Amino acid sequence: MANSKKFILPESEIPTQWYNIMAEMESKPQPMINPETREPLKAEDLYPLFSEELSRQEVNHTDVWIDIPEEVRDKYKIYRPTPLVRATELEKALDTPAHIYFKNESVSPVGSHKLNSALPQAYYNKKEGITNITTETGAGQWGTALSFAARAFGLELAVYMVKISYEQKPYRRSLMQTWGAQVIASPSMSTKAGRKILTDNPTYQGSLGTAISEAIELAMQTPNCKYTLGSVLNHVSLHQSIIGLEAEKQMEMAGEYPDVVIGCFGGGSNFSGITFPFLRHSMKGERNTRFIAAEPASCPKLTRGKFKYDFGDETGYTPLIPMFTLGHKFSPANIHAGGLRYHGAGSIVSQLLKDGFIEAESFKQLDTFEAGVLFARTEGIVPAPESNHAIAAAIKEALKAKEEGKKKVILFNLSGHGLVDMSAYDQYMAGDLTNHEVSDSDISKFLGE
């Protein structure tokens, strides 16, 4: 097995439980709070917005393992277990003594890891008698995943898609419509939040924060309708743990254990997914692994943001979330890694960063595309622009290992493929892409300092 290229688990090895890291954290993530009463939120407080089971998972600090419903496991079989691959060709190109492995979440029918949480979210809503769900989407990956999941469990879905992506990524919109979802460019005139933003700034290209406001508003005003979120929240990290749980078994097949585990970082779901099952052992002192969150230099919430209570959306409809944030009004540059254009980080990851269990590094857009193109030219898979951040971090670690003459085992999550993002690669190859730096004064401004 040790010389294999791919490590494939049989369907019977799809995990039967998700891993809930909150139950094992010594210093728990702080609770979300109600902005009006300043009271910590309980599961019941989330019921108007989210499915009840998902609300309970959100605040579950006690159960380490949570059963995956059989109906969800059946749908997981469409694409899981996903392969673990040793990036032997990339290793050769880098001439590094490091062993580089990647977990290939791009094989899901929607092209990213997002389906891992979309399926259970659709399932629990359906089971509780909900007929309609709403959501927002940036690059279109979450909306795409939820469109298929809504179809799989028989729900109607309305997706608010960030306008810049609606225009830059028309095929994501087509995918959502193919699976039967209704897609609306955000900001739109269909909500109070959208109308207000368009009145103030008619050419605004949208942001995830704005689209979240619109999706929440529609859910609150429509009977039998709930809102869903594809990242940031604790229950999303819970579902994504399936990535790392499979990877743990596959690394065992490879006869190695990672020294470094890497994920790109938007709100934290794929990073949590690949890292938490390994972090579990480090937290208990059984292992000494490094965990690196790779974020864009243009949206550097982990490396330059501040840990504080902030809203999850631009308008301020959500509860206050304890997070590393750039401020909920922060409006990131229109980089192609649309899924990483979010102002804040989930509360679990934020706590782990504060407590020193994980590290974060930021990468410039051009460096991430250079890494992605090298990966495509060696391993054959064209990565999502988001995933390019993880690849850039993995390459940096591999080159460091070469300098130090050390064998090092690197594992990263390939969160998605870039086949629907080829316009971004076109621009990169034409020399039309730029780096977007954020000034210190912008950071203080949006943090309200």
Ligand SMILES: *Cc1c(COP(=O)(O)O)cnc(C)c1O
């Ligand atoms: C959404 C997305 C991300 C970023 O979201 P996280 O919640 O941080 O994982 C990364 N990669 C891909 C392919 C995505 O679709």
